[in-house]
Structure formats: C-alpha cells, structure tokens
Amino acid sequence: MNEHFQPRLPPGQQLAAPNKWPLIGERGPRPSSDPWTLTISGLVDLPTTFSLDQLCKLPQTERVLDIHCVTRWSQYDMRFSGVLLSDLLNSVGVSTEARFISFVSRSTRNHSSSLDLNDALSFETLIALDFNGQPLSVEHGGPIRNIVPGRYFYKSVKWLEAIELLSIDRLGFWEAESGYHNHADPWQEERYMAPAIDRRLAAELIAKRDFSGLDLRSIDCSLRELPGLNARGSALRDANFRDANLANSDFSEANLSNAHFQGANLQGAKFVGTDLEGANMSGANLCGADLTGAFLTGTTFGESGKLPQIDSTTIIPENILAPLTPDQLQLVKDLLAGFA
Numbered sequence: 001m002n003e004h005f006q007p008r009l010p011p012g013q014q015l016a017a018p019n020k021w022p023l024i025g026e027r028g029p030r031p032s033s034d035p036w037t038l039t040i041s042g043l044v045d046l047p048t049t050f051s052l053d054q055l056c057k058l059p060q061t062e063r064v065l066d067i068h069c070v071t072r073w074s075q076y077d078m079r080f081s082g083v084l085l086s087d088l089l090n091s092v093g094v095s096t097e098a099r100f101i102s103f104v105s106r107s108t109r110n111h112s113s114s115l116d117l118n119d120a121l122s123f124e125t126l127i128a129l130d131f132n133g134q135p136l137s138v139e140h141g142g143p144i145r146n147i148v149p150g151r152y153f154y155k156s157v158k159w160l161e162a163i164e165l166l167s168i169d170r171l172g173f174w175e176a177e178s179g180y181h182n183h184a185d186p187w188q189e190e191r192y193m194a195p196a197i198d199r200r201l202a203a204e205l206i207a208k209r210d211f212s213g214l215d216l217r218s219i220d221c222s223l224r225e226l227p228g229l230n231a232r233g234s235a236l237r238d239a240n241f242r243d244a245n246l247a248n249s250d251f252s253e254a255n256l257s258n259a260h261f262q263g264a265n266l267q268g269a270k271f272v273g274t275d276l277e278g279a280n281m282s283g284a285n286l287c288g289a290d291l292t293g294a295f296l297t298g299t300t301f302g303e304s305g306k307l308p309q310i311d312s313t314t315i316i317p318e319n320i321l322a323p324l325t326p327d328q329l330q331l332v333k334d335l336l337a338g339f340a
C-alpha cells in the first residue's frame, strides 16, 4: 500500500486544539515522601532499582509522536525524551519465560497497565522524563511515566515506579475496571472488551427502565423506547443509545464516556454532572436537555453535517465547553448563538 494514503488520525478520533494536552484520569501520585525510583522485577536476571538521578544519567532518547486517547482526542507531535525501555531491560536481563510486562504506578488505586513484551519492545516504549525539553509536570505523570507509541494512551502509565516481567498477563486498572480493551490498537478502534452483561439481563433492565447505579458498559439500547429511563449514577461507557427514545430520562452523575447517542430523542433529559468524554450526540434532539456540570473532553455534538437540535430550554452552560475540540466548540457556540 502507498504510505501516502495512510491517514494520520485514527478512526473515530478528533484532533485537540494546538498545544493542548488534556488531563485525564488521576491528577497526582500517591502521597509519599520516598524519593522517586523505578524498580524492575519479576522474570529478570537481576532485579534492580534505579534512582531518578541514575535514570537521568543514562543515555536519553527523544521521540516525537502522536498520542491517541480512548476518549477520542488525539494530539500530534508530542516531544518526549527519556530512557528506552529496551536499554533498561537489557541492563537487567530478561528471562526467556517473560511474555508480558506490567507498568505499575505510584498511585492510591494501585494503577497499572500491561503489554505483550514483544509489542512493548517493538514500539520502542520510552521511560519518559521530559516533555518539550522540560521535566514532565506532575499532573502529566512526572517525574517518570512510560510512553507507549501505537496504543491508546491509557497504556502510558503516569508516576511509573515499578516494571514487572510476567509469564501470565495481569490486567491493568482501566482494563479491569472499565473494560478498556487490553490490546488498545487505535487503528483497529480497540476501545472496549466485549460487553459485561448478557442479552437476557439487558432485556430485563430495558423493560424495567431502571439502570440506576448499575454497571452496564456497552449495553445495546439502540432504537429502544426508553422515555423516563432512570440511569442515575450508572456506568454506561460505550453504551449504544443510537436513535433511542430517551425523553425525560435522568442520567445524572452517570459515566457516559464514549456512549453513542446519535439520533436519539433526549428531550428534557438530565445530564447533570455526567462524564460525556468521547460521547457522540450528533443528530440528537437536545431540546430541554440539561448538561450542567458535564465533562466534555472529546465529545462530539455534530458530525457529517448532522447537528443536534437545541432550543431556548436546552441548558449547555458556557463553563463546560472549554474541553471541546475547536471544531466542536465552534459548532456548539453557533447553535447556542441562535438562541442568545
């Protein structure tokens, strides 16, 4: 295939504003007064702990690469430098039984993520210390984070303090808690693993119209009649509500990350305090809907010429719009201006 025709933006992604690097997930490491170190253990010949200073003195490699978050924003030309994972692994000696590699964060929730060892090496994973020539900021994972090119960004763990070589894979935090796909290839759109619930249970819950507080990731409600659905506090990542009737439904405080609302009837629906990161509302009817306090990183309101319907009773406060990509921000502002 002619390389020239390979698009730069993976499917379903939007380009963030120039120089913008959104903050996603945990905002800081587990509080500790211990100095920063990186320990490599598990199936290695010589388990080793590197001090931050030792890492800084090893040969540094610079990589300029594109990052792709599962919540549908991408950013180009991110300039990181640090130590190549392969250099560190060579120095400790990897056992032949090692097949997986787990990256563990200094995190209150024991955050980690793992990769197939061959993938981690072939991507030239970087143990990054610097961004744009400056030490990585704390909220972006400083002083030590891994950067895994060629996978969704959740594989790049902030506040890295341990690397373990394993013979059997160990699912990471997002992969276990949120059903994020363990392979995470943005070019294949590997965002989520198979749904957590079976069809019969889904049908029962749909009949009852009560999803409140339940984890129903990836549930398929497309074309369903669900007016007045109670989905307060539900976990509905990747749920499919395409063309469904959800008039006057209550999604307050729900996790709707990457949910699909294209063409849905959302008249009078409540989205107060919801996570709408990566969600898609293009062509939906938002008359009377309330989005107060919603999180909109990577949210799509309109695509392929399909705009949502809004009216003077739609509540989309100005103060939630900043995380949108420039195109989506403009689109929403134009829509709102029609009713100013």
Ligand SMILES: Nc1nc2c(c(=O)[nH]1)N[C@H]1C(S)=C(S)[C@@H](COP(=O)(O)O)O[C@H]1N2
Pocket: 021, 022, 023, 024, 025, 026, 069, 070, 105, 107, 111, 139, 140, 141, 153, 154, 155, 156, 157, 158, 159, 174
């Ligand atoms: N320790 C830790 N690492 C993490 C996360 C997290 O919540 N905790 N979130 C992941 C996700 S989903 C993304 S998109 C990136 C976000 O990194 P950023 O906040 O620097 O953009 O970090 C990844 N690494």
Ligand SMILES: [Mo]
Pocket: 024, 069, 070, 071, 153, 154
């Ligand atoms: Mo992410």
